[in-house]
Amino acid sequence: MNFKSLFIFLLTLTATAGVMAQNQCAQSLTDAEGKYQEGKLYEIPIILSECLENGFTKEEKIRAYRLITLSYLFLNYEKEADETYLKLLRLSPEFQVNEEIDPMELINHHAKFTTKPIFYLNPLKIGFNFSSVNVTNEFSLSSPIDTPDKYSPQVGFNAGFGAEMVIYQNIHLAAEFLISGETFHQQTTHWDFYITDMDYSFTKFQVPIMVKYNVFRGKVNPFVSAGVSPVYVAKTSVNNLEGVYRVATDNTSGYEEFPVQPRPEISTTALRNQFNYSLLFGAGLNYKIGLNYLVFEARYSNGMMNMVKTENRWREDFVEGRALKFPSGHVDDDFKLNSVSIFVGFVKPLYKPRKLK
């Protein structure tokens, strides 16, 4: 017999042994169910013990644990019934008794337990955001003849993870760690003839702490949330800075435009307050898939502090400040940064089967 034949023989033997063991265990479960019908309760845990160690499928294990629990209940072994039922609930956290056909002893026993999770893990949540600016004070080199700056949102991203803890019934305390990139566009007109366009960009780390109220009702479970988040602004920049001079011409067309040299990226980190915080308001739904949830969430973040480090606004004694002002003539307005975020995430409930006190 060559090596290949030997390998195939051993593989076949192993597979056959596995199928035989499974058949024997299926038979032992049938036997145990027969013993239960006959009232031979002491024999049931003995018949099933070996296959519970190795051999039963998950569904068979659930049937076996149910049967052993019933046996212990009718034998008045309360502690053993509890232990066996906990094994069943660990295997099948959403196991429900059938009130139509299950014995009252099992229905009453089931009522003494809960599997409700205390913790929920949110290993990944991703999404996008739209940032908007709340200008609190306007500043300009050309003030007061400037027109107001125009701000428009742009799409940024969010990614992170988190966890939730049940604090009371359906009220959860949620904590997250998020990294987000937020960006918006600004257009400024100086002295009525010089127009600059630029994108503000922020890389932020946030630790939202939120209270959530969940409505668990089956497949689709809505929630609302509110909280606060410390914000660390790790990096900010102005990107795609472009400018155009409009020079009046003699003809009737009005203007001739002269572009200034574009600046792809200017770091503005030194011009920003790096620590901030925001208030959060959200709503969403948990969509149940098996034992876990797919989460869809919309969240509004209201920035609470000025993003601009005011003492550096007019300084020109460092590179970033000069680069912004010359030749674009840009000076930061005081502003707070708000955003609307849309998240998709995955939530894994950590079921904790336990006996109620």
Next chain:
Amino acid sequence: MFLPNSNYFMSYGIQDSTLRINDYVNSSVLKKFNDRYTAMTLSNDGSLMVAGNEKGTLQVWDTKNMDMSESSNITEKQIYAIEFSPDDKTIAVGDEAGVVQLGDVVGTDIFFSRSISNQKSRINKIKFSPDGKLLATASLEGSVQLWVTENLDKMLPVAFEDHQDYVWSITFNKTSDYLLAGTKDGVLKLWPTRPELMAGDICRYLFRNMNKLEWDRFVGEDIGYINTCERAGVVPTK
């Protein structure tokens, strides 16, 4: 277990192996056992308490001082039912294998000499009829068997097998004419204990005498045929 002619009753908790004495208001611990008893009863005169455990050991206490007077291993199986006859002269003990042992009670001594075995699962309850003439055994296999105490060795029991689940509990009415059986699925069944009553019940449904074929099949070929409804004094209405 009510103490005779008193408002006190004893209760035993299998989880804490504690025997308590109670009235309708108070409860106090009478004795804490080391063994886990699966069956316990008082004699009708209240002088003896008998308990059986999962090792098949039967223990007897004199209730005057709660001293154990006897301990004997009467079976290898778990004991789940113990009952005194109304005159306290006989005790019946049922085990996990469906065997009922009968013993003669002399003072605080019990002498086992007979056993009956016609059920295959745990005897969960044993009851003597109030007149002492019948002995009923209830089993988890879903059957109740009714024995005539004077002819335990000679007559086969009447078997009531039409239960869909474990028979948890049985009791006779005061006249011993009926036996009430309660099962795990929440059903109570009332069984007549005398052939006349059984025949009368049949007549209410059959409206005529059983024919010979039906008799042979449902009563037995070896039992002499009788006109069931006439014997029961019930006139068929159709």
